[in-house]
Amino acid sequence: MAKAKEVTMKTSIKYHQDDPWRLSEATFDPAHLGKYEAIFALGNGYLGTRAATEEANTGEVRNTFVAGTFDRLNEDEVTELPNLPDVFQVALVFNGQRLDLNQGKVLDYERSLNLKTGELSRHFIWRFGRNRYRITTSRFVSLARRHVMGQRIEVTALDGDATLKLSAGINGQVTNTGTQHFNDDVKRLYPHHILQLTTKTNESQVNFAITTQHRLSVPDDRLGYVKTEMLRRRLRATYTLPLTKDDPLTFESITTVYTSRDLDVAYKDRASLRRQGYQAALALEKMNFRQLLTESAAAWADKLWTPMPLEIDTDHARDQLAINFARYHLQIMTPGHDSRMNVAAKGLSGEGYKGHTFWDTEIFLLPYFIFSQPEVARSLVTYRYLGLHGARTKAADNGYRGAQYPWEAAWVDDGESTPVWGATDIVTGEATKIWSGFIEQHITADVAYGVEQYMRATDDEEFARTRGNEIIIDTARFWCSRLEWNPDVDRYEINNVVGPDEYKEHANNNAFTNHMAHWNLLQAMQLIDRLKTNEPAEYQRLDERLDLAALRPEIEERLGKLYLPAPNAEAIIPEDDAYLTLPTIDLKPYLTAGRVGALFDDYNLEQVNHLQVTKQADVILLLFLFERHFSKRVKLKNWQYYEPRTTHDSSLSLLTHTNFAADLGLKRKAYSYYRRARDIDMGTNMNSSDEGIHAASIAGIWSMTVLGFGGVRYLDGRLRIEPNLPDQWRQLSFCLWWHGQKLAVTETNQTLKIRNLTGTRVVEIDHAGASVEIPTHDEVLITR
């Protein structure tokens, strides 16, 4: 019998050497629909939509989301972002033959996402039998008008007259992998080809009005038979249109979405939203697709590209593409307009992780926004302030005090939203329990870490007083109650946790967790002391609210006796109490398998729990975040120890390894990790993005570029810049915000130039072990 072989396919992804703003699908790739649906997703932080093609395809996942509109089916499930009724599917039937790119012949195909303008476009010629049709499509979600999305299809018959049947509408038959979140829909048809569906989510009772206007280049009085149908959960209009040879026909649909979660809508009942949608459709009539797209492209320039340029001078065009790709996605995934919402692990580009927010925000995404769009960062940390109630409830439910943040967060009031059951155990055949919601407790310190970084990097005192300080205090209070006293060794410990290495499900004294908890306690104590000394009125106010006087000595006592795993004789920090005593296995076969989770073909989670195998940067992340707390030797030794034991089964791992390797001066290693991390979504692994892009990993592209190679770092309240460019880059230039000042930074491996563009305040940075002042409206040039 023959041996089964893995078969690799040629990739359909196309990079343009001369255009770092464009990413393309070079040939229609029906086997990898999910890849393009996710990486070509469109959005504006409010709306997000996957790039499912106009024509339906087997295996497609047709998602549109509105940030923050969480719903759950019933008490057995956790909330998730509901998949909205779709407006982008359009059936085109030429002379009775439905357009299907798997049939006939497709010529001159290219689908491209323009990262600069946010336009997704496609062109091809479809030949069926003896007839060829040229089809050009375009689509956008407006960055200028939050509620608006548009679509345009141009069709030309190249070989003779033909009849086109075009069906479009609003289709609420879509689900979240089979779960339906909407009910009680009301469908309406208005004059001027306006279709409307209003509906509401099952449990959270969020109202939605989706209104679409169809516009045809054929005047109404020459339109043939128009069939309008109200089907179950669906409205559809079918236009039978005459196609004259070589005479292009266009179809445009302009859609608005309004929900009762919207802060910019005053009246949120169904009837008002319906009126709102209809009025908006009428108001938009004066602009065509192209005008709306141009307006949106201008907003991209005004909001992002012009004020915050970021350029890499390199022959490696894909590196510049990557940073553009990353910033495009960071913009579309982030609901910066509403602090009741946060960034989802897959952005708004897929159903993966149900639209939930993780530690990814504070540890991986927040630095980008703090340094690039501090007003968005403020919204993201405010989300955690609004989540205090849920965090306090979780702490109380678990028998703790203070605020214990949920591992997965959804709507601000929801509290813990982590599902309890996950994938199958291959040994027992039963579902495995997801422990993260119960014991992956470092999230609470991570939130405090992000909040503190935001406050100190922006110097946003108003935020600190009204929101931030309370988070620092009550997360520390949680840790006070969480620490376990071990009388045998006369110390506090943190046992039975999941650390960043999620393979270890019941670890004792996970180094990362203990150090982060310690840091959290220390920040709170220093904050209390600082307030008491410098802001007695504010101290008084907070003390009345949070009883700081009682908390202060408690924290101090804990700090003195909390066990902090330290480097052993070989300078290795044990990941947890057991790790260094476990057997080691040869990881190579799994690391070279080229896919996530390969280890689990042979081991179940219980078994991996008892091996020296690490899922993602854990000790390494600790050393990266607190670089000034550990010696260079400890860093190098731990790198040498943990790197070969890490599977990178989390997309959060490679970027940390890049940045840490860059810090250690391991240039080639760093660039090699960079390329792997850069390509998690944008590369040629055609299935990695099926459930959506990897939000933290995409922020990681910026992080590796600016923090890792650019050497920019927030460290203990200070800004450090130490350029560390890879040999492949000649120059890196970017802007960043610090203490309310916008700095323009230009780096080579020999020079560092910083200009203070805002100029209302002198900025002080650390460089090469010294402090450097950037005067107002002046620039500093440092040469090595």
Next chain:
Amino acid sequence: MAKAKEVTMKTSIKYHQDDPWRLSEATFDPAHLGKYEAIFALGNGYLGTRAATEEANTGEVRNTFVAGTFDRLNEDEVTELPNLPDVFQVALVFNGQRLDLNQGKVLDYERSLNLKTGELSRHFIWRFGRNRYRITTSRFVSLARRHVMGQRIEVTALDGDATLKLSAGINGQVTNTGTQHFNDDVKRLYPHHILQLTTKTNESQVNFAITTQHRLSVPDDRLGYVKTEMLRRRLRATYTLPLTKDDPLTFESITTVYTSRDLDVAYKDRASLRRQGYQAALALEKMNFRQLLTESAAAWADKLWTPMPLEIDTDHARDQLAINFARYHLQIMTPGHDSRMNVAAKGLSGEGYKGHTFWDTEIFLLPYFIFSQPEVARSLVTYRYLGLHGARTKAADNGYRGAQYPWEAAWVDDGESTPVWGATDIVTGEATKIWSGFIEQHITADVAYGVEQYMRATDDEEFARTRGNEIIIDTARFWCSRLEWNPDVDRYEINNVVGPDEYKEHANNNAFTNHMAHWNLLQAMQLIDRLKTNEPAEYQRLDERLDLAALRPEIEERLGKLYLPAPNAEAIIPEDDAYLTLPTIDLKPYLTAGRVGALFDDYNLEQVNHLQVTKQADVILLLFLFERHFSKRVKLKNWQYYEPRTTHDSSLSLLTHTNFAADLGLKRKAYSYYRRARDIDMGTNMNSSDEGIHAASIAGIWSMTVLGFGGVRYLDGRLRIEPNLPDQWRQLSFCLWWHGQKLAVTETNQTLKIRNLTGTRVVEIDHAGASVEIPTHDEVLITR
């Protein structure tokens, strides 16, 4: 600009001149998936499954139902049959290329349903690049074991070794057009490749256990990497298999379904059903696919084909195919095993009409079962007895007495299940109200009509005493309370109803309704009198229960004064009070449009309400059911009047026109209508069956064959046989049950031969105006 043209396609349906048991799809027809999914549906009355192909296709509707497991999403919706997790989708990936019949080249394709054995099979060769693969599939739902379904796939690489990835499992991500009925699923993997999903419906809380065993011709120890996944609502196993050139590899899946509605399962909690499914899988291991299929084919012969032969001697092979097709579908659609269930308007072959039961059962389907499978007919009328509670509730809710049957019935306790809102009004743009549930009141008399026919045709006295008589009494009581006294004309009327002609939404004195109500009242009065005279004890019992003494004079008073629309001067019976005064339009353009609903391109329902246009046989049906109450002249005149005014927009119309034309001796007309009616599902209209086959129309194929052309009729309690074969048929032979006797009937246009096969009782029939006795175990030959 060119003119838009309708384009017709060549049909892919293939009829076999030499095999009346086989219907085929001759070439893969991706544009008409629904057609084959419905007409190739498999089932056994308990389970029903649409014939979606193994590989997924765009636009497919992948349905599996278990009869009677109704659920509704919430209070805004009515109940429907939930679409079960699917087990038939199997992805085949050859050398990295997913099998997709729209790609590559498909050679030697044929998919066939064997009506005799219930096997759906398919064979083709798929060429992709330089490689050809032969694929043969087969599928059945067991008629021998109610809970069992099987699938077999055989794959051969014809041009060299290859690698096959085969993914199969249980997929609960399917919905009913976007509505999800299941939640709280539990997934399990057992040894021996047994996968199991248990789940329950949202509101009705029906438990389901679906268990599938995969069997591969590759021995376990030579199986490559087996990936098992528990996804959301879904279990999937992926086998990576080596294909050796010319060496066939087979995959079989044997599935069982158990639910907490099952009467043949003792313990119905989730754990017990799970155990039941697992035990059944182990017990079935001793039989392979072929053995299970053979066993099921034997059950088809034993239950249907052998005891009840039906043969047409004709050169028109499609007529014999049609009757086989009809009886096949009547068998698979009918849940005769459980009298809490009834036949759905689309059987178990689609989501159309949500699995609900209509008057179709009593007026169109019941005669088949009364004459062919009286034990199934008994179950169907018992359903109406169990529905008395719901019918009494509906009457009370509407301010009436007695039992008012729901227009749409689902679970016996549900009562009225008609949705309130239907399709869009093209003029106002709003949804139209469905009035049937409120005022299509003839259903109550229709139920009584069916029950009475069952009782008298079978002479089932036990049913009459325990169930049937009560239905006759309480439906009559409903009519007593429903009739409206009109003092102006000194008579009872029935105003504001929908008759069989559903275009007329608020008709007064619809002739069909008034006559049926009159008949219902008369039956009850005669029943009361008969009981009082012949069965005083039974009269006493029923009188105590239903107060017959008070009802009797009430009925008599109503009967004397109920207005019965009679033939006018031109012998025309007015369909309702207004009909004959309305304008007439030219219907030809709509009748020749070749599709249902064409009229509504130009008129809305409100407008059609005010035209002399009839949706379906209405007065004609009245004349057909009560042929002895009207003269030949009246019948002919009304035929001439109503036939040109009827659109046949209901599938119930053509068959009645066939039978009535046959009765009138309009032979060519009758056969022409027969062919149209016969072909509603089986013909070349490729979209008519998308939402499922037309149950009543399929029963109509039998009805036209045996009642229309065979001249068999139940008339006022008597069996009449008057052969009236079309010139295209030389002979028709069939069996039928009457008064517990099985008769073998052979007809030509010159002769009628009847043999009493049971021979426990003399049977009396009406023929040519005279009564003929069929002695026990003897035969009568009548020559014209």
